Amino acid sequence: MEIETPSSSASPPRSPVLAHRLRRLAGAVRGLALLGSLCLLVLPFWIIGGSADSAEPLQGLYGGHVVGLAQAGLTAAVRWRLAGVTLLPVAVAVAALWQLWWLFGHYRHGDVFSERAVQRLRRFGAAMVALAVVQPLSTSLAAVAASLDNPPGQRAVVLIIGSSDYAVLMCALVFLALGRVIGEAARLAQENQEFV
Template identity: 30%
Template sequence: MSHALSDPRLARLRHRGRLLSAVTLFILLALVGGGLGIWLRPAWIEAIVVPRVGISGYPVTLDGLSMTLGFLIAAVPLAVLAYGLNEVRLIFRDFGNGETVTGTLATRLERFGAAVALQALLNPLVSTLLGVVLTLGNPPGQRVLAISLSSHDVVSVLVGMLVIGVGAVMREAARIARENEGFI
């Protein structure tokens, strides 16, 4: 048995990686399922979506068209979220397989960072579109166009960019590690 396989720190990392991969898959499925499931019940839309998009206090029309369009609009950032969380799941899976400093890890980090940044950039557009869709069936004068940009969105873009940067640094570390293996 090689020293790397008997290292208790690597064994803990592998165990945590396998566990966190499974937890991340559960979270991914719960968030996407819940995010889309909201659109199946008008009461959930009123309780969750309406306040989030900034149209509380305004009348909304929850007919088949608005709920279908809302579902489709909400699916876009949820797809980005699912992609990013799947990259995280794969990172943890790789840790579970004992892979640490690799070009693949760097790529996965960069993809996750891009998903975080993209989702944050989409949030204001998605919220605006949802507000329009949910009030589209209202009579003229009662339709709402609510545009919002939160500090959370700005910070999320920065965090996404940071993760992309860490991925680039990891790529360089993986390259150096490969070169050093050649000298041993």
């Protein structure tokens, strides 16, 4: 495996150990991205199929405060609405994992600084920014979905923005910045190589 560096399009790796570690890491990340995507795609069906007396997996998704808003309990109608609300963050998270899958596919083949790899990194960062926005929004929509059957005056809208949302946003912005910096470094290295 050759690792592409900014100074040359196909220079040999500095060490075969580094190339081997990169392949192993890329394989592990791709496996985790696939597993995460599969779990996320099953999530809406798990919500729908849950029993009325069980709040799983809703407790983990939206916390007890949202689940407790359904005064009549987690009826089939409430579960269907919550599954519908969950589709938005699931779609964004799967899109992010899809970009990560392809990014580490490039890395696995030593394609580290190419325009394709940089573009995947930027798209992953953008998807994570979207996820940081969508997560609090989906919690608000889940509160409406859970309390929709309540009597008038007892329906609720909840807006929760926590430290985890902030952390996701900051990490996403770091990935976006890295994508821009790596892309610019690769472009400058290509210009320098063509100049010489």
